[in-house]
Each structure stands twice: as structure tokens, then as C-alpha cells.
Amino acid sequence: MEAQEEITEEDVLQFMDQFTRVPPLLLKIVVSGNSNVITSFRGQIEDYKKSLSKEDRFKIRKVMDMPTDELQEILQKAYSQSHQEQLKILADPKAKPFIEKNLAELEKILF
Numbered sequence: 001m002e003a004q005e006e007i008t009e010e011d012v013l014q015f016m017d018q019f020t021r022v023p024p025l026l027l028k029i030v031v032s033g034n035s036n037v038i039t040s041f042r043g044q045i046e047d048y049k050k051s052l053s054k055e056d057r058f059k060i061r062k063v064m065d066m067p068t069d070e071l072q073e074i075l076q077k078a079y080s081q082s083h084q085e086q087l088k089i090l091a092d093p094k095a096k097p098f099i100e101k102n103l104a105e106l107e108k109i110l111f
Contacts, residue, residue: 009078011059012071013087024085031089031098038105045109060110064103068096 013020018041019027030037038045052060063071072091079087089095 005062007059007062007066007074009074009081012063012074013078015060015063019090020084020086022086024089027086027089031092031095034097034101036101036105038102038109042109045106049110057110064107064111068100068103071099072096 022030029035072093072095075087076091078084079091090099
């Protein structure tokens with residue numbers, strides 16, 4: 001896989017899937033409370049890590065290395081296409097600290 005490959009909305013959504021399964025009201029609560037939700041799923045994440053291909057790891061790394069503002073722009077585009085309320089919540093600038101905290105925690109587990 002080329003290092004130059006651009007990350008798409010689909011790539012981001014693939015890794016944000018767990019957040020989009022959470023009911024919007026609950027997601028609003030954890031985002032506004034800047035909760036660390038990754039620690040609650042540590043075991044599941046570690047199991048998931050075992051099944052990742054090199055390509056998956058590359059894409060995850062690329063998403064994690066993105067500036068949060070850029071990631072949120074992609075989430076906003078994805079929301080525009082899907083109208084999935086959870087994406088709108090995560091695309092809101094107020095969600096930036098939540099995203100950054102949880103991506104940092106995820107990085108500790110995955111890398």
C-alpha cells in the first residue's frame with residue numbers, strides 16, 4: 001500500500017463504527033463529559049487488534065495521525081451523506097477534546 005494514499009470517509013467510518021452504534025443521546029453525554037470510553041473496551045480492542053491486516057493498521061495509523069480538525073471534516077462529509085446523528089455529534093467542534101483523548105488512548109492499545 002502506498003504511503004501517499006488518501007483516507008476517505010469510508011476508511012474513517014470503518015474505524016468509527018463502534019461510536020456510530022451508540023445511541024445519539026448516550027454519545028452526546030460521553031462527548032460532553034469528555035469521557036475515556038476506550039478503556040471500557042480494552043479487551044475487545046485487543047482482540048480486534050489480533051485480526052488486523054497490515055493494510056488495516058496502516059489506515060488506522062493514518063487516521064490517528066490526522067489533525068483532529070481534518071478528521072472532523074471527514075466526519076461532517078460522512079454525516080452529510082448518511083445523516084447518521086452520531087457523526088454529526090462527533091463532527092461538532094465541541095467533540096474535539098473527546099476525540100483526541102480517545103484516539104490517544106486507542107493508540108496506546110493498538111500501537
